[in-house]
Amino acid sequence: MSEALLRLAGVHTHIGQYHILQGVDLTVPKGGLTVLLGRNGAGKTTTLRTIMGLWHASRGSVSFDGQDITRRATPDISCAGIAYVPENMGIFSDLTVRENLVLAARRGEPERARLDWIFGFFPALKKFWNQAAGTLSGGQKQMLAIARAIVEPRKLLLVDEPTKGLAPAIVQSLINAFRELKSTETTILLVEQNFNFVRSLGDSVAVMDDGRIVYSGPMAELAEDRHLQQRLLGLSLDAHQQRLP
Amino acid sequence: MSTTVQTIPAAEAPLPKLPADYKPLLLVPALALLALPLIGDFPAWVTLTVAGLAMGMMIFLMASGLTLVFGLMDVLNFGHGAFVAVGAFTATFVLLPMQNWLQVDSVVMNLAALGLAILLAMVVTGCLGWIFERVIIMPVYGQHLKQILITMGGLIVAEQLIHVVWGPDQIPLPLPASFRGAIILGEAAVEKYRLIAVAVGLAVFIAMSLVLNRTKIGLLIRAGVENGEMVEALGYRIRRLFVGVFVAGSALAGLGGVMWGLYKEVLTAAMGSEIMVPVFIVIIIGGLGSVGGCFIGALLVALMANYTGFLVPKVALASNILLMVAILLWRPQGLYPVAKR
Numbered sequence: 167m168s169e170a171l172l173r174l175a176g177v178h179t180h181i182g183q184y185h186i187l188q189g190v191d192l193t194v195p196k197g198g199l200t201v202l203l204g205r206n207g208a209g210k211t212t213t214l215r216t217i218m219g220l221w222h223a224s225r226g227s228v229s230f231d232g233q234d235i236t237r238r239a240t241p242d243i244s245c246a247g248i249a250y251v252p253e254n255m256g257i258f259s260d261l262t263v264r265e266n267l268v269l270a271a272r273r274g275e276p277e278r279a280r281l282d283w284i285f286g287f288f289p290a291l292k293k294f295w296n297q298a299a300g301t302l303s304g305g306q307k308q309m310l311a312i313a314r315a316i317v318e319p320r321k322l323l324l325v326d327e328p329t330k331g332l333a334p335a336i337v338q339s340l341i342n343a344f345r346e347l348k349s350t351e352t353t354i355l356l357v358e359q360n361f362n363f364v365r366s367l368g369d370s371v372a373v374m375d376d377g378r379i380v381y382s383g384p385m386a387e388l389a390e391d392r393h394l395q396q397r398l399l400g401l402s403l404d405a406h407q408q409r410l411p
Numbered sequence: 412m413s414t415t416v417q418t419i420p421a422a423e424a425p426l427p428k429l430p431a432d433y434k435p436l437l438l439v440p441a442l443a444l445l446a447l448p449l450i451g452d453f454p455a456w457v458t459l460t461v462a463g464l465a466m467g468m469m470i471f472l473m474a475s476g477l478t479l480v481f482g483l484m485d486v487l488n489f490g491h492g493a494f495v496a497v498g499a500f501t502a503t504f505v506l507l508p509m510q511n512w513l514q515v516d517s518v519v520m521n522l523a524a525l526g527l528a529i530l531l532a533m534v535v536t537g538c539l540g541w542i543f544e545r546v547i548i549m550p551v552y553g554q555h556l557k558q559i560l561i562t563m564g565g566l567i568v569a570e571q572l573i574h575v576v577w578g579p580d581q582i583p584l585p586l587p588a589s590f591r592g593a594i595i596l597g598e599a600a601v602e603k604y605r606l607i608a609v610a611v612g613l614a615v616f617i618a619m620s621l622v623l624n625r626t627k628i629g630l631l632i633r634a635g636v637e638n639g640e641m642v643e644a645l646g647y648r649i650r651r652l653f654v655g656v657f658v659a660g661s662a663l664a665g666l667g668g669v670m671w672g673l674y675k676e677v678l679t680a681a682m683g684s685e686i687m688v689p690v691f692i693v694i695i696i697g698g699l700g701s702v703g704g705c706f707i708g709a710l711l712v713a714l715m716a717n718y719t720g721f722l723v724p725k726v727a728l729a730s731n732i733l734l735m736v737a738i739l740l741w742r743p744q745g746l747y748p749v750a751k752r
């Protein structure tokens with residue numbers, strides 16, 4: 167496996183008095199798509215927020231691209247090259263689609279060619295360009311949230327459950343978008359509960375439970391081993407079976 | 412990376428748009444029209460309406476910074492009135508020595524003296540705001556109860572310092588000669604200074620709208636009011652933005668203080684704390700964090716105060732509370748609720 171772009175070593179995170187992450191060891195290799203699976207409340211969102219510096223690790227370390235970012239502030243972590251699509255999407259509903267993307271482009275205005283590339287898989291964004299983002303549908307908001315993360319090239323993309331509550335057709339367009347992104351060598355850490363959505367996308371996979379990583383390895387290995395799937399993901403796999411896109 | 416604004420589809424920034432939700436906008440003319448038959452006398456109604464608009468604009472100047480400060484960092488600053496009072500008193504450093512410039516009937520000389528006084532007041536209150544943020548607000552981020560107590564303490568200290576610097580007596584502040592008197596429109600008399608206050612308030616509102624809608628800083632402020640965490644995750648330091656807004660809001664409160672002081676033509680150390688009740692009503696009516704709502708709220712509150720002051724002076728004070736209750740029954744989050752994460 168290629169070198170690690172992101173590495174969490176023994177990360178503990180407390181939220182108030184609660185001890186949520188209890189020694190997370192996670193490696194995201196450069197260039198691929200890593201999937202982070204786990205049931206509700208396992209600590210996936212907390213892991214992403216800890217990487218972004220939105221919560222701070224009380225123990226352990228987070229290193230990114232050769233630098234220790236454990237104690238850095240969120241804007242610095244973002245500027246180091248990590249883009250974040252939060253679980254609630256975090257779009258600015260009072261701003262237009264265009265204005266949302268302008269803010270995401272730190273170098274100034276978004277580059278035209280890059281926008282055309284994004285419009286290629288998210289045409290709705292072009293259509294509603296000057297419309298307030300709050301008026302978009304749930305799926306379109308998710309597209310905007312992802313577009314905002316990729317409007318300029320970043321080294322690592324953190325995406326938290328992008329398919330949550332979306333119709334199959336939209337899920338399909340997200341799959342296409344992630345395929346496109348993979349072809350640009352962007353490294354992606356994707357949190358998902360929908361195993362069928364990620365089994366064909368992921369290169370490697372980690373499974374979380376109770377604030378720890380309980381399995382990690384190549385996706386192919388998990389995809390072929392139904393017993394392992396059953397053991398690690400039992401419940402969530404059944405729950406999502408009918409959502410096969 | 413030579414691409415610029417022009418290459419982006421429909422990149423022409425839209426004009427500062429009126430809120431798509433126009434209903435609250437209609438409240439201002441509706442209130443004015445409702446008052447007309449009650450007052451009965453057209454000239455008196457014109458006078459009261461212009462007075463209300465002028466007062467509303469001044470309250471807007473004092474309230475606009477406060478609403479953004481709350482929206483951006485959830486900071487409740489009960490000490491904001493200090494900037495109003497300090498602004499007005501600071502202006503006397505220029506206005507009193509330059510009395511002869513103010514009392515000659517020359518618009519240019521009057522404006523020069525007044526402009527200088529306003530500039531000084533805004534610089535001083537802006538600097539004071541910066542210090543206030545560092546010393547008083549920063550240690551209590553995220554702790555509302557402490558914010559209320561410590562910012563109220565800050566206001567009391569500021570009032571005492573005004574006594575120390577400017578003495579215990581109230582200071583008369585006569586209007587510049589060319590702003591005195593009234594213009595007669597038909598049978599209605601409209602005081603010149605009120606028209607000036609309306610013009611200044613409108614100019615500040617338009618400038619603020621342009622900044623908030625057309626510049627990246629403005630977009631960041633609007634985005635930060637809605638979801639500060641996401642602004643940080645995009646790589647911007649919300650704290651710097653907040654300090655900038657705090658300083659600008661303090662300077663605007665200083666401007667409002669000078670305008671307000673000239674309107675009353677007398678300065679008291681308590682003028683800042685006195686105006687804070689209507690200011691808080693205005694930002695609650697408008698929707699915490701919304702500049703447009705603050706503008707409409709300020710006009711409504713001031714018109715209401717003037718009309719009821721004329722019609723039933725006894726309920727003048729209560730009328731604004733009633734107005735607030737009525738509006739919150741209609742829209743519990745204020746006229747323009749700000750979406751929060």
Ligand SMILES: Nc1ncnc2c1ncn2[C@@H]1O[C@H](COP(=O)(O)OP(=O)(O)OP(=O)(O)O)[C@@H](O)[C@H]1O
Binds near residue numbers: 204205206208209212
């Ligand atoms: N702000 C908070 N305060 C207290 N506890 C929290 C907070 N946020 C999360 N938790 C707790 O931390 C644990 C992990 O939450 P987290 O959101 O990371 O899970 P998750 O794996 O993302 O779950 P989901 O699939 O439901 O999104 C949960 O038990 C949750 O209740």
Ligand SMILES: [Mg+2]
Binds near residue numbers: 326327
């Ligand atoms: Mg989650």
